[in-house]
Amino acid sequence: MSDTLTATRLDAADREALLDSATPIVIVGHVDHGKSTLIGRLLYDTDNLQDGKVAQIVESSKKRGLAVEWSFLLDSLQIERDQGVTVDSTRIPFRMGNRQFVIVDAPGHRQFLRNMITGAADAEAAVLVVDANEGAQEQTRRHAMLLRLIGIRHIIVLLNKADLLNFDEQKIKTVEASVTDLLAQLGLTPSLFVPASARDGDNIASRSERSPWYTGPILTEALAAVPSGNTRAALPFRMPVQDVYRFEDVRYVAGRVERGVVRVGDTLQIGTQGSTARVKEIARWHAAERPEAEAGESIALVLEPDVIPARGDLLFLPHEAPEKAARIHAHIFWLRQEPLRAGESFRLRLATAEHQVTVASIDSVMRLDDLTEQKAEEVGPEGFAQVTLVAGEAIQFDPFAPGTSDGRGVLVDRNQRIVGGAPLLGPATLDGKHAIHPSGGELDAQERARSKGHAARVVWLTGLSGAGKSTIARLAEKKLFARGINACVLDGDTLRMGLCSDLGFTEADRHENVRRAAEVAKILAHTGQVVIVALISPLAADRALARKIIGAEFDEVFVDTSLGTCEQRDAKGLYQAARAGKIENFTGISAPYEAPTKPDLHIQADKATPEQNADALVNHVLNAIH
Numbered sequence: 112m113s114d115t116l117t118a119t120r121l122d123a124a125d126r127e128a129l130l131d132s133a134t135p136i137v138i139v140g141h142v143d144h145g146k147s148t149l150i151g152r153l154l155y156d157t158d159n160l161q162d163g164k165v166a167q168i169v170e171s172s173k174k175r176g177l178a179v180e181w182s183f184l185l186d187s188l189q190i191e192r193d194q195g196v197t198v199d200s201t202r203i204p205f206r207m208g209n210r211q212f213v214i215v216d217a218p219g220h221r222q223f224l225r226n227m228i229t230g231a232a233d234a235e236a237a238v239l240v241v242d243a244n245e246g247a248q249e250q251t252r253r254h255a256m257l258l259r260l261i262g263i264r265h266i267i268v269l270l271n272k273a274d275l276l277n278f279d280e281q282k283i284k285t286v287e288a289s290v291t292d293l294l295a296q297l298g299l300t301p302s303l304f305v306p307a308s309a310r311d312g313d314n315i316a317s318r319s320e321r322s323p324w325y326t327g328p329i330l331t332e333a334l335a336a337v338p339s340g341n342t343r344a345a346l347p348f349r350m351p352v353q354d355v356y357r358f359e360d361v362r363y364v365a366g367r368v369e370r371g372v373v374r375v376g377d378t379l380q381i382g383t384q385g386s387t388a389r390v391k392e393i394a395r396w397h398a399a400e401r402p403e404a405e406a407g408e409s410i411a412l413v414l415e416p417d418v419i420p421a422r423g424d425l426l427f428l429p430h431e432a433p434e435k436a437a438r439i440h441a442h443i444f445w446l447r448q449e450p451l452r453a454g455e456s457f458r459l460r461l462a463t464a465e466h467q468v469t470v471a472s473i474d475s476v477m478r479l480d481d482l483t484e485q486k487a488e489e490v491g492p493e494g495f496a497q498v499t500l501v502a503g504e505a506i507q508f509d510p511f512a513p514g515t516s517d518g519r520g521v522l523v524d525r526n527q528r529i530v531g532g533a534p535l536l537g538p539a540t541l542d543g544k545h546a547i548h549p550s551g552g553e554l555d556a557q558e559r560a561r562s563k564g565h566a567a568r569v570v571w572l573t574g575l576s577g578a579g580k581s582t583i584a585r586l587a588e589k590k591l592f593a594r595g596i597n598a599c600v601l602d603g604d605t606l607r608m609g610l611c612s613d614l615g616f617t618e619a620d621r622h623e624n625v626r627r628a629a630e631v632a633k634i635l636a637h638t639g640q641v642v643i644v645a646l647i648s649p650l651a652a653d654r655a656l657a658r659k660i661i662g663a664e665f666d667e668v669f670v671d672t673s674l675g676t677c678e679q680r681d682a683k684g685l686y687q688a689a690r691a692g693k694i695e696n697f698t699g700i701s702a703p704y705e706a707p708t709k710p711d712l713h714i715q716a717d718k719a720t721p722e723q724n725a726d727a728l729v730n731h732v733l734n735a736i737h
């Protein structure tokens with residue numbers, strides 16, 4: 112088995128580590144200009160297929176004087192990958208000397224474009240393959256646009272099939288000049304032009320005798336010269352939270368350091384929550400302990416105090432905060448067959464975060480034939496445009512910068528399909544002509560508070576089934592109403608009759624249940640109401656998500672009744688059924704309940720009457736809203 116294929120059989124963690132240290136290279140080019148041939152040739156010539164059966168086929172066809180169809184080689188690698196041998200079908204690792212590279216590739220044109228805006232987003236360098244005989248073609252332009260869009264800094268232009276021009280210096284220089292012009296229109300400057308024949312191996316891994324006039328680096332030399340330097344480590348620290356989990360009573364905040372360096376003892380700010388915490392420990396898997404971690408490393412932080420960030424929260428040093436904006440100017444590459452129009456809403460995936468965004472306006476669209484920016488009502492498939500995105504909440508981000516993962520967003524539709532790439536360029540200013548203001552009308556919170564005589568609030572009651580959440584919520588609602596306060600209750604049982612009737616009690620369903628309740632509570636709070644949410648919401652991370660969605664108006668209220676008491680009450684007979692194994696995942700019996708460690712209000716509900724408990728809640732609300 113060849114090195115390449117063996118490399119694909121590494122276990123996931125080793126493979127990740129290998130890919131982490133590898134320099135990603137993207138190879139692009141118009142169809143038939145020789146991309147697959149080049150990849151096959153490159154793998155062979157750099158001895159990355161030495162023991163493989165594929166290599167044997169190559170050898171024997173060469174011995175017999177038969178031409179090797181290098182692109183078949185790629186197809187045979189593809190077959191291996193389709194059989195599910197690899198974790199990721201789009202990355203072909205290869206080694207040159209002691210340096211690791213990885214070619215970012217995909218089987219079809221469309222997948223390729225997708226990978227360009229997702230998998231390849233971190234590519235350091237690109238090889239743009241141009242048929243020297245045909246010159247730049249339509250896809251050459253499109254791919255060059257993509258290179259600009261994802262900010263690849265090193266572009267090596269391989270003038271392939273130069274043998275068809277007999278490696279004639281004059282003719283090759285003419286093509287070179289026209290490709291230079293094209294790239295210049297896009298603000299791209301290629302680092303190098305290599306006259307080559309991928310099929311015959313000229314100037315790929317060995318210097319061609321057919322182009323004595325060419326003294327520049329051949330392709331492998333040029334690749335070896337691509338800086339692998341981790342320049343991201345010098346930038347301000349950013350770690351998007353991937354996951355938060357508990358292990359032996361310690362909470363770990365896991366993620367990949369995208370930029371900068373973090374050290375034990377640093378004080379970090381947690382996303383838009385605004386809270387800060389100190390780094391107590393930096394944990395790693397299969398790696399020696401070190402008191403600091405830098406860009407590219409996947410780590411888990413233990414924070415002090417034990418705050419609970421949500422997935423998607425950005426961690427940073429308070430004096431190096433990222434941009435924060437709800438209106439964002441973005442470049443977009445559109446993938447969906449159906450054109451994009453202003454007013455459409457999507458989820459913007461940004462590192463580990465997801466935000467609901469609406470395309471407020473299409474500001475300009477790039478015309479591919481002359482590369483000029485034009486006004487247009489829509490963006491067609493594979494089109495490029497500048498747009499203004501509007502989010503329901505402020506998004507924290509670093510504007511797009513070449514060579515980093517900054518600001519690289521992907522738009523996904525309701526079915527989680529990627530419909531476009533959207534590098535975020537920076538906050539967009541309001542100029543009055545935009546169609547959509549999803550931030551919820553122009554009445555601000557203060558105006559509403561003035562007219563209602565009180566501010567809005569969301570009090571989020573969490574506790575076991577039967578703890579008394581609904582009882583306390585309903586009583587408090589009445590009491591608040593009697594005081595002229597606009598209050599309403601969002602109760603788990605009620606929500607599950609309608610809005611959440613498609614959800615059960617798995618962790619994922621409860622997470623979704625909490626998310627929906629939080630989104631509804633947020634809308635109601637924006638109308639100025641006091642919203643009392645009564646939901647078991649058993650997991651701390653889900654409640655942290657609710658806090659994140661709702662923001663500063665959120666209070667966590669722990670309705671604390673012992674499991675024994677709840678089970679004794681068993682008003683709905685559910686505990687008995689759960690004990691009898693008739694209900695799965697029942698909170699407190701067969702599913703966890705993580706009690707809040709620092710609730711904003713702690714009601715020891717089984718130590719007082721329902722009336723007294725409701726009064727405690729009412730007093731808390733009154734303090735918060737006046």
Ligand SMILES: Nc1ncnc2c1ncn2[C@@H]1O[C@H](COP(=O)(O)OS(=O)(=O)O)[C@@H](OP(=O)(O)O)[C@H]1O
Pocket residue numbers: 575576577581603604607616620621622624625645646647648649683685694695696697698702
């Ligand atoms: N498996 C299981 N676990 C917990 N609860 C269950 C389950 N199956 C049904 N029920 C009934 O559903 C009510 C809880 O719904 P919630 O929406 O509050 O739950 S959660 O926040 O999504 O965990 C809960 O109502 P309350 O007793 O008012 O809390 C139960 O009556």
Ligand SMILES: Nc1ncnc2c1ncn2[C@@H]1O[C@H](COP(=O)(O)OP(=O)(O)O)[C@@H](O)[C@H]1O
Pocket residue numbers: 574575576577578579580581582583645680682716717718719720721724
């Ligand atoms: N001190 C108390 N506080 C709240 N509820 C109580 C109390 N003592 C008894 N109960 C009863 O316990 C049951 C709690 O049910 P419920 O409010 O539906 O809880 P949850 O919504 O948390 O599942 C109700 O029948 C309620 O009358």
